[in-house]
Amino acid sequence: MSSEFGNLLKISVFGQSHGRAIGVVVDGLPAGESIDLDELNAFLTRRKPGKSPLSTTRKESDAPLFLSGLENGVTCGAPLCAVIENSDQHSSDYDALRDKPRPGHADYTAYVKWGGHADMRGGGHFSGRLTAPLCIAGGIAKQILARRGVYVGAHLASVGTEQDAPLPLRPTRELFDSVAAKPFPVLDDQAGERMQAVILAARQNLDSVGGVIECAAVGLPAGLGDPMFGGVENHLAAALFGIPAVKGVEFGDGFAAARAHGSENNDPFVMEDGRVAAETNHAGGILGGITNGMPIVLRTAMKPTPSIARPQRTVSLSAGENAELVIHGRHDPCIAHRAVPVVEAVTAAVLLDLLLEGNHGTF
Amino acid sequence: MSSEFGNLLKISVFGQSHGRAIGVVVDGLPAGESIDLDELNAFLTRRKPGKSPLSTTRKESDAPLFLSGLENGVTCGAPLCAVIENSDQHSSDYDALRDKPRPGHADYTAYVKWGGHADMRGGGHFSGRLTAPLCIAGGIAKQILARRGVYVGAHLASVGTEQDAPLPLRPTRELFDSVAAKPFPVLDDQAGERMQAVILAARQNLDSVGGVIECAAVGLPAGLGDPMFGGVENHLAAALFGIPAVKGVEFGDGFAAARAHGSENNDPFVMEDGRVAAETNHAGGILGGITNGMPIVLRTAMKPTPSIARPQRTVSLSAGENAELVIHGRHDPCIAHRAVPVVEAVTAAVLLDLLLEGNHGTF
Amino acid sequence: MSSEFGNLLKISVFGQSHGRAIGVVVDGLPAGESIDLDELNAFLTRRKPGKSPLSTTRKESDAPLFLSGLENGVTCGAPLCAVIENSDQHSSDYDALRDKPRPGHADYTAYVKWGGHADMRGGGHFSGRLTAPLCIAGGIAKQILARRGVYVGAHLASVGTEQDAPLPLRPTRELFDSVAAKPFPVLDDQAGERMQAVILAARQNLDSVGGVIECAAVGLPAGLGDPMFGGVENHLAAALFGIPAVKGVEFGDGFAAARAHGSENNDPFVMEDGRVAAETNHAGGILGGITNGMPIVLRTAMKPTPSIARPQRTVSLSAGENAELVIHGRHDPCIAHRAVPVVEAVTAAVLLDLLLEGNHGTF
Amino acid sequence: MSSEFGNLLKISVFGQSHGRAIGVVVDGLPAGESIDLDELNAFLTRRKPGKSPLSTTRKESDAPLFLSGLENGVTCGAPLCAVIENSDQHSSDYDALRDKPRPGHADYTAYVKWGGHADMRGGGHFSGRLTAPLCIAGGIAKQILARRGVYVGAHLASVGTEQDAPLPLRPTRELFDSVAAKPFPVLDDQAGERMQAVILAARQNLDSVGGVIECAAVGLPAGLGDPMFGGVENHLAAALFGIPAVKGVEFGDGFAAARAHGSENNDPFVMEDGRVAAETNHAGGILGGITNGMPIVLRTAMKPTPSIARPQRTVSLSAGENAELVIHGRHDPCIAHRAVPVVEAVTAAVLLDLLLEGNHGTF
DSSP states (O other): OOSEEOSSSEEEEEOOTTSSEEEEEEEOOOTTOBOOHHHHHHHHHHHOSSSSTTSOOOOOOOOOEEEESEETTEEOSSOEEEEEEOOOOOOTTHHHHHHSOOTTSSHHHHHHHHGGGOOOGGGGGGSGGGHHHHHHHHHHHHHHHHHTTOEEEEEEEEETTEEOOOOOSSOOHHHHHHHHHSSSOOSOHHHHHHHHHHHHHHHHTTOOBOEEEEEEEESOOTTOSOSGGGSHHHHHHHHHTTSTTEEEEEETTGGGGGGSBHHHHSOOEEEETTEEEESOOTTTTEETTEEOSSOEEEEEEEOOOSOOSSOEEEEETTTTEEEEEOOOSOOOSOOTTTTHHHHHHHHHHHHHHHHHHOOTTOO | OOSEEOSSSEEEEEOOTTSSEEEEEEEOOOTTOBOOHHHHHHHHHHHOSSSSTTSOOOOOOOOOEEEESEETTEEOSSOEEEEEEOOOOOOTTHHHHHHSOOTTSSHHHHHHHHGGGOOOGGGGGGSGGGHHHHHHHHHHHHHHHHTTTOEEEEEEEEETTEEOOOOOSSOOHHHHHHHHHSSSOOSOHHHHHHHHHHHHHHHHTTOOBOEEEEEEEESOOTTOSOSGGGSHHHHHHHHHTTSTTEEEEEETTGGGGGGSBHHHHSOOEEEETTEEEESOOTTTTEETTEEOSSOEEEEEEEOOOSOOSSOEEEEETTTTEEEEEOOOSOOOSOOHHHHHHHHHHHHHHHHHHHHHHOOTTOO | OOSEEOSSSEEEEEOOTTSSEEEEEEEOOOTTOBOOHHHHHHHHHHHOSSSSTTSOOOOOOOOOEEEESEETTEEOSSOEEEEEEOOOOOOTTHHHHHHSOOTTSSHHHHHHHHGGGOOOGGGGGGSGGGHHHHHHHHHHHHHHHHTTTOEEEEEEEEETTEEOOOOOSSOOHHHHHHHHHSSSOOSOHHHHHHHHHHHHHHHHTTOOBOEEEEEEEESOOTTOSOSGGGSHHHHHHHHHTTSTTEEEEEETTHHHHTTSBHHHHSOOEEEETTEEEESOOTTTTEETTEEOSSOEEEEEEEOOOSOOSSOEEEEETTTTEEEEEOOOSOOOSOOHHHHHHHHHHHHHHHHHHHHHHOOTTOO | OOSEEOSSSEEEEEOOTTSSEEEEEEEOOOTTOBOOHHHHHHHHHHHOSSSSTTSOOOOOOOOOEEEESEETTEEOSSOEEEEEEOOOOOOTTHHHHHHSOOTTSSHHHHHHHHGGGOOOGGGGGGSGGGHHHHHHHHHHHHHHHHHTTOEEEEEEEEETTEEOOOOOSSOOHHHHHHHHHSSSOOSOHHHHHHHHHHHHHHHHTTOOBOEEEEEEEESOOTTOSOSGGGSHHHHHHHHHTTSTTEEEEEETTGGGGGGSBHHHHSOOEEEETTEEEESOOTTTTEETTEEOSSOEEEEEEEOOOSOOSSOEEEEETTTTEEEEEOOOSOOOSOOHHHHHHHHHHHHHHHHHHHHHHOOTTOO
C-alpha cells in the first residue's frame, strides 16, 4: 500500500503539485453508474481555494478530464482514470526550500527517503493539491452510494477552540446538503462566524490554525465489516490518515469515551419501527468493527497548516548547520474547512468498497 | 483483511473466548532470532487479569505452546504458530445473552453478520482474551526490535479525567522498563493512585471507566513509511483499531494539534550531534507519513468496558421487544491499564514489519 | 503473501515436517456451514501415504484437531484453526543433509534465505506434508461449494508419458465421486495400470517420475473474476504454484492451444436450454479472466519427486567443494497421484473465495 | 487485485481500446533512476503492430506522455503515470459485435459481468492494446534492473508446431540484445523463417495461430521469494496470466518435467568459481519458490488470436438464438511474436518488485 487504498474498489492517486498533471485511477467501480458531472464539479468546488480570504488566493483549475472508464457519462466497468492538468506554477522559491526543510512539512522526510530526487515544489506528491483527485473518486462514490440510500456528509466541528453545534443523533441527507451548500461548512452559522474570525486572526498574525472535521454516513445496513483488523474503523482510519494534515481519527465518542463511564457510553438497544436501533450513538455506528445500522460518525484532527509567514528555525542540509527560513507565497491560514469534502470523499470511497464486498458473514 | 494485519510480517489471530484454544500465526519473522521465553512470559503477564481488584478476578492461563516456527528457541524462518489453551469456562449465562445483546458489545453486530451461528460465549472472537495471542506476536517483535536498538514502551496516560505525567521528549529504554515493571503502568505514581481510585470507584458504582494509552517507539531510522495511504500512521492505525475497545488513535499532538496554531505545532529542525533532529515533537516522529527520526508517539482511546453490573436496557431478539439485561460474572471495571502491553505489542509488530520492508525509496 | 493465499477467504498454512504440529487458519469462512467430519477425513485419506507400494511407507496421522471456528461441527464465523500433530520422526540423517543440499529440493535456497536456522528436517516448511492442512481447508471449501451446486474434481492425467483418458466436455459430480473413490485416481483404469507400472518401474530403478493432474469445477456462474490481473486464472495460478512440485499451470487447452489455429481453438457459442453455452471448451471456462459458465478446466505439472535413492552430485556447504549424496529413508517414487486431492483442495478454496466476492461488476 | 499487480511496486493499468487514452500508474519506483526515453521507445516499438504482414496493418501511436513521477527524466519517488492517447478508431462494426459475442474473446464474459455497459469496442479494457502501458512499466523496470546487473530477455520459442532453438544454460545480456534487435525475435533465424511461414499461411487461410514465449532473467541473487504462496513462481504466474491470450505458464522444464524422471530432472549442485551453482537448470532457477542463483526460465502459452476472418458460429444475445458472425477489420494472424516484449515487461516488473522487497529471511 502506498498512494492507494481499497480492496474491491481501489483508489490510486498520482501526481505532484508542480508536475504536468495530477490524477486518480479508480479500479472496481460497478458498471452502469451514471455520473452527474455537474454534481461532481460542484463537489470539487467545495475544496477549491481562492474563494475567500479564509484560504490561499492561489487559483487551481480542478476540471477533471476522464481518460477511461466512462462511456457517455456512464461507468463501463473498466478502471476509471481522471486527470487534472496543472497550470503554470511559481517555482522560483524552490531551490531555497530544497536546502532548508520547512518545519511541519514532508520536505525533510522525503529528502531522507528519496534523496535529492524528490520533486518537492509546492509540496510535491505530499501537497494538499493531491486531495483534488481524491475528491473525484469520492465524489463519484458519493453519487453511487446516494442511489442506494447511503448519504455521507460532514461539517467543520471546530477551529482552534471554537466549536460548531453537535450533529443530531440521526443526520439527514437534507442536513448534509444544507451544510455543503454553505460557503463555510458548519451547522451553526454563528459558531461559524467565530471560527472564521479565528482563521482571519491567525492569518493576520502570520500564523495558521488547526481544526476538527466531523463526518457521518447514514443508510448503511448493519453487518458490514469484519472482526479485529478487518473492521470498518480499521479500513476508514487506514484511508483517512492518508489525507495530508490528519493527525487523529476517532469514531463515535472517541477520546471523550476514554473519559466516560460505561453507564454513559453504552448505547441501549431499543426496538424502533420493528427494527433494532440504539437510543444513543456513542459507538458511532460500529461495534466490534461491524456496523450496527446506526449512523457512522467519525472525526479527524487536522493540524494547523505548517506553511506560515513567520520566520522559522530549521537547518541547512548542505551546510549541516542551523538556519532560518522564511516561507513566501500564498498559503492557507487553515486547511480544515477546505478539507471537509475530502474527508467526505475518502469516507464515501471506503464505504462503497465495503458495500461492494457486502456482508459475507453467511453465504 | 480480517483477523490479520501486516505485509511482509503477517499476524493472524484465531480463537474464541470459550473455544478450545486461541492463538496466532506469525508469518514472515526473520530467521535466527532467539526468543527469550522468560521475557516473553513476563510481557504476557502484564496483560493478565486476576492480579488485583482493578481487574476481573477471572484467572487465565496464558502460557503459550509453540507449534511451529521455533527450533530450540530460535526462529527458523517458517511461520510461527503459538496457541494458548482455554481452560473450562462458565458458559451458563450464555443462552440469555444470545437473545439479549449486551449494549456496547459486538453481540448484536455478530448476530447480524453470522446469524445465530456466532459463538459469542465470553465475547467469542471479539473477546479481550484474543489480545493474549496478539501479545505473543508483539512480545516477539519487541525482542527482535530491541536487538536493533528500537524500543517500544507505553504508559497509561489517563483514566477518566485523571492524567499521568507526560512522556519526556526523548523517552529511554530504561523509562519503558521501569513503567513495565510497575503493577500499575504510569510515569507518576501519585497520578497512578488517583487513577486507581477512579477505577475502584467505578467498580463500587457497578460501573466501568475508560482511559487513554500513550505509546512511544525510539531508535527507528528516518525514512520509513510511504506517502499518503502507505504512511506509518496508516499502518499503525489500521492495526491499532483491531484492539477491542479502541475508539480513537492519534499521533503526536493529535486532536490537541487541531486546537493549536502552526507557530506552536511546527517542530523546528535543529542540528544535534551532526544530525538533523527536531526541538519539539508535536508531529510524533512522522511527517508526510514517513518517520523523521524523532520518537514515534501515539495515543489510543479505550472506551469503558461495556460489561457493567447495572441493569441495562436492550432488546429481546426473539420477542422483538424492549427488555432489561443484567450481566453477571466477573468483569474488568477498566480495561485500559491491562491494554497497555497490547498497544505496545501491536505497535511493535507494525514497526517490525516496516523495518523489514526497509526504506526502499532509493535502491 | 507468503504461506497464505486468498482475499475474503484467507488460508494460512504453518508447520514444519518434523516440528510439533502443522496446521492451517482459515479466515473468512461463512458462518452456519455444517462440516461433515467423516467426509472431510475421507478426503484427507486420499492424499495419505502408506497405502500401497506406489507411495512412501511412512505413516502419517492426519486427524485434524479443531482449535477454533467450529461450534458443534458448524462454522461460527470466527477464523477456523485446525492442527495435525506430528508423531515422532526419524531425524537422524538430518545433519548430513544440512551440509549437503539435496538436488531438486529447497535445502539450498532455504539455507540462503534463512542461514543455518532453517529447520529442514524432512523438508521442513517446504515438505509435502504441509499439503495436509491445505486439504483440511480445501475439503471444507469443497463441502460448502457442493451445497451450492459447485463441484470440484480431479484425476491423474498422466504419469511420465502414459496418459489417462480425457475429461468429458461436461464432467459430473458422479464422475468426480467415482474417481475419488478409486485407489488410483484415473478415469480409465487400464491407463491407470500402465501409469502404476511406470511408477513401480521408477521405484525399482531407484528413481522417481512426474505427472500431470487435471482438475475441473462445474456449476459456477458466469461473471466471476476480474479483468487482467484479477482474473480467475491469476488467482488460481498464484495459489496452485504454492503446492510443492508444481512447475506448470495451464487452463483449457493451455500449451496445446499454443500449437493450434484460431479456427480450432475458438469455442463457438450456442444456445442451450435458453442459455448461452459453448460447443467446445478449449478456453477451460474462462475468457478474459472471467468465467463463462462452462466447466473450469486446469492442469498442473508435477515434477518427479526429487528424493531418489541413487547417489547424486551436490556440494558440501561447509567444505565449499563438490560432494556426493545418498538420500536414505522412505520416499514417494511419484507424488502426482497423491497430489490429486491437493489440487482439488486449492482449486476449491480459491473458487469459494471468488464466490464469496461475487460478481460485483454491477451493483 | 484487478487491473493491478505488485506489492512494493504496484503496476495499475487503465484504458479501453477505443477510449480517450490508455495508461499506467507505477507506484513504488525507487527515486533517482534515470529513464532513457530512447531506449524505452525502442522497447515499445518491439510490440507495435503495422510493421510487417505478420501483424495487423493497424497503426498505433505508442508515444508515452509522462504526467507524474519523472523530473528531468529521473524518477522522483512519487507514483509515475504515463498515458498514450488513442487516435480515432473505426468503431462502425461495434454494434453488431455488441449483440454477437466473438468466440474466444471476452465479449460475452464482459457482458455478463458489466451488462450492456461494457465498452467492448476493439476489445475494450481486454484489448491487447493494453499491453502498451504494461510495456512502459516493464521497460522502465528493465532499465532499473540492468543497472544492477539483472537482465531480462525473451524469444519466441514456437509458433504452431515450429520451434526455435533452445536457450543456452546461461543466456547473456548480449544474446537478449541480439534477439531484441531482430524484426522476428528468435534465436535461430532459419527456424524463424519456418515460424513466419506458419503465420503467413494462417493469414492466408483466414485463420490465426498460437505460440510459446520463453523468457529468462539472469543476474538475480539467490534467496528471493518466500515459501508456498509467496514464491517467485506464484508472483510471476499471477502477473503473467494478466497478459491477454496467456493460457499456460511454466517454469524450468515445466510440463516436460512431468514426463521426466527424478534422475533427469534434478539439477546437481556444483561449486563454480567458489560459489554454489547447478550443472543443469531444469528447475528454471527456482527451488521451493526461492531463487537459487541460476537463470530464471519461464514459458507462456499464447493462444491463437481469436479474431479470424472466417465465419464463426455464435449467438445473438438479443434474439436468444444461434447466429453467424463475420469479423471484419485488421487483425493479427499471430500475437505471440508481438507479445515477446510484453512477457519481458511483466517479468521485469515482478522481479524488480521482489528485488525491492529483498531477501528478508534474516534481518
